[in-house]
Amino acid sequence: VRERAGLFDVSHMGEVDIIGNDAYAYMQKMVTNDVTSMTPGRCRYAVMCYDNGGAVDDVLIYKFADDHYMLIVNAGNTDKDFAWLSEHAFGDVQVINNSAKWGQLALQGPLHQAVLDAAGFEGEIPQKYYTFNDKMTVAGIPCLISRTGYTGEDGVELYCAAEDTVRLFEALLEAGKGVDMLPCGLGARDTLRFEASMPLYGHEMSADINPVECGLGFAIKLNKPDFIGKEALLKPQTRKRIGLKLVGKGIARPDADVLCNGEKVGIVTSGGPAPAVGGNYAMALVSADADENGTWAVSVRGRVIDCEFAPMPFYKRK
Template sequence: MELKTPLYDAHVKAGGKIVPFAGFLLPVQYETGVIKEHMAVRTQAGLFDVSHMGEVLCKGKDALANLQKILTNNFENMVDGQARYSIMCNEKGGTVDDLIVYKKGENDYFIVVNASNTEKDFKWMLDHKFGDVEFINVSADYAQLALQGPKAMEILRKLTTEENIPKKYYHAVFDAEVAGIPCIVSKTGYTGEDGVELYLDSKYAEKMWDKLLEAGKEEGLIPCGLGARDTLRMEAAMPLYGHEMNDDVDPLETGLSFAVKMDKPDFIGKAAIEAKGTPKITRVGLKVLGRGVIREEQEIFAGGKLIGHTTSGTHCPFLGYPVGMALIDPEYAQLGTKFEVEVRGRRIEVEVVALPFYKRGK
């Protein structure tokens, strides 16, 4: 039985095509279609309902020590309001999930996890906690809206004042107010564009949604669904749990070494990652040279040799051509290397290109 986000009725009213996703009923697209929604975010602005994401509080005098042990990144030198991306590994070094940790204050953290993993992640935290710490699953209390695109900040400024807007990327203002509604304003996103994610009490979700769409009319703001969210994250080469990483793939293998601090005294999975040595697989970006579109879990061949598999793939509306990400033998990972992906019984030529595929102009 799928859950509904607090914005379910708003999506139906706006003509959203509703599909089950991560245990929720969410719009995959609106009548505008995925391509127009994608292009709106790249050129103007788009609004997403991401209320399906999970939120967990971590507090107590051993909160920091718990984060240091359970997660791969280092949280010691964070300032209040700062956010940090991290991986949560299992004992084998595989990925339980990727998540974002915000420091609210001393011994007080706000963690955002992937929707489909909320229960699994929360249980993992409870099973591995120690000392004076409390993990509280507050997912049901929060709605989350993502306002993304080059005009996003312009729209936001119509509804709030500067002190409510984080000055830097990966920072948040916790006691903010937008359109008179209390919320957390976070300068983060999953599209490769400028913008914010707003966390607020579920009961105000529809009011905030309407206020943002009204404020963004002149700037071309439109509601966007899961389809555009996926094509946008693909162009920005942002990894997705269950695709570029899973319980068997460690964060170094999927190119996330920036979020893994091997110089920390210890974290769950560290010994296993060290024991593996140099990664035997690596994540690469692929540009399709032949005809066709590549998808996930397709085999990759160099000559007659199987060298890896695709993890995600799609046609990118802004770039105008199909791309994919893959986990392959590092020997073949040099930029410009060409090989073939097997798509429904035929092989399509691809070339290794730099990631991200798309980078917004500063």
């Protein structure tokens, strides 16, 4: 994915449609980001919060029309998110869980365009990040293609009817042979998002970790009218997400204690090797006043491993 291209089946992700004349007002209430400037064919990243600011989930919003949005939600949260969205529906708003109808493939890496070229497509591939075209065909299969991904690399995500997913996957796999593309699993996807310091629900954010603490300020518009959780997010935060590079041998696993100047200041949320940059890294949630210039370490099963403060993202595409 970093040098060529990789193909992921991410059909486990959930898709929830928001339809109706009040869809815009409803979206403004439900998510942290502002959807006002979105035009049809645009995507936007956002978070849904509880009243206490904790994250219900992080979502990708697709706008089809003023009265039609689609939310991409994390697989393990689909039922919870659908219930949350349904519970808060008002006016002319329909919340429809269409997850079973969609297949979703992520084609990621600098050579993704060569794979699409070899597969054959009709329509215009979105060139701008966070845009989509829902009137595409790839290898003769109707698709929605968006210029999005969860790898820190350039690429696209393709949505097709669930029954077409295997056919599309096989067509792309065949088309990718010319650039040595490989099929990739969720372990590779996790390493890629970790290198790019992208948060994962249940690790960097959760019902107990709000998006401000998680460092997602770019996706939170506190100057827009009221949204669920806004009041809590306006308060001073007591924790922050940081990056660490392990200097000593070992791997920092989630929930390992993080020490600054010998004192426990937080816990690891994700940890592991970052092959694209070399070395072992960790993301951690620590006290907001922890000294970034201090002496850092993680405690793994009683063994203290020295670390150094590492700016995020650990990997940035050239």
